Amino acid sequence: MDAFYASVMIRDRPELHDVPVVVGGGHRGVVLSANYPARRHGIRSGMPGAEAARLCPDAVTMAPDFGLLTPVSRAIMETFRTVTPLVEVTSLDEAFLDVRGALRLFGSPEAIAERLRSRIRAEHGITCSVGIAATISVAKLASRQAKPDGVRVIAPDRFVEEVHPLDVGVLYGVGEATRQRLHRLGLVSVGDVAAIPPDLLRRMLGRHLGTHLHALVWGADRSELVPGGAGVFGFGEGEPEGSMGAQHTLAVDVRDRDALRRELLRLTARVAARVRAAGRTGRTVTVTVRYSDFTTVQRSRTLPEPTDVTQDVYAAALTLLDGLLDARGPRPLAVRLVGVRVEGLRRLRPGDGRQLVLGERDPGWPDADRAVDRAVDRFGQAAVRRASLL
DNA sequence: TCTGGGGTCCTAGGACCC
């Protein structure tokens, strides 16, 4: 989708169509999406909200409404599935479609693209762009070039001619860090990298990145899709797999340890509830702290047994947080962000449960979690919470 | 008013095992 969040948020507000609109970017936030009038002022997604405000003080700023965005996203993904079941969803507003099996029914890839674009325009009042190619990364590159509201084809026999002259940064998977690293090595264009033998590339950049980059510069990365939306709308099959986390940038930097602990508890309760709702358990707990100088550290701990119990995750997280704060000495930096993540998730199996230490009394936390989950499910988030969070 | 929040994957060192 083109500027998805912004497009959907203003879809039913025609008075905003021709004025700069920014979604996100509130206090200490970044821009999630900007409509094209805002982009003409230089506003881009990922940019600090303060910078966007400087570039265009008159822009209309709004928070994303996922109650609005998620159903639109789901409906669009369903539209894609009317063409092919081979849809790999990568985010709320983007997916890859393998249309090789749909050509006889729906015509050329270009015809399919126009069919989908006009349906999405008619049903949701927003535009999208389509890249057509033989592999994931080339299709992605083509779709970026197609924006806004366009279609672009990069056929395999045109790849070298059309992509090799471009900066390596256009490749899907080459971010700013790798781009700069390559530039320092004198490799500026895609063609420059393509001229390096793969063995040398691997020695220069490491085994995986070298191999991956060699494939990218020849338009030869993967073409088989993984249908579904692992990590976007849920999980695929197989285990162990995945992680779930929550992090929060505090409204102001905080030194008070009790306040940080409460924030950690709030985040932990949210994450553990999501783990339980997904029918998973996890074994590794990771705590993230970002200090006021923006240095970010993580500490993780793997438990003897997987858990979905809020109190178990919190106990581990608290130990990690305290360890981090103690390591900073008696006068630690103020904290800007705290986060907690549960990794090594696997499907909950009947009989899974915490191993009680001999003689220990079952404290009943799993039962408490289930009761809280049910109450919140029926009466909303405000129904039950820890007293320390009131 | 500097810099979000949700993820995935890779690297590298050390512990540990056979």
Next chain:
DNA sequence: TCTGGGGTCCTAGGACCC
């Protein structure tokens, strides 16, 4: 001329994506 080779697991950091 004292120390291999194969492997897994854990931890910390970093790159990348939207």
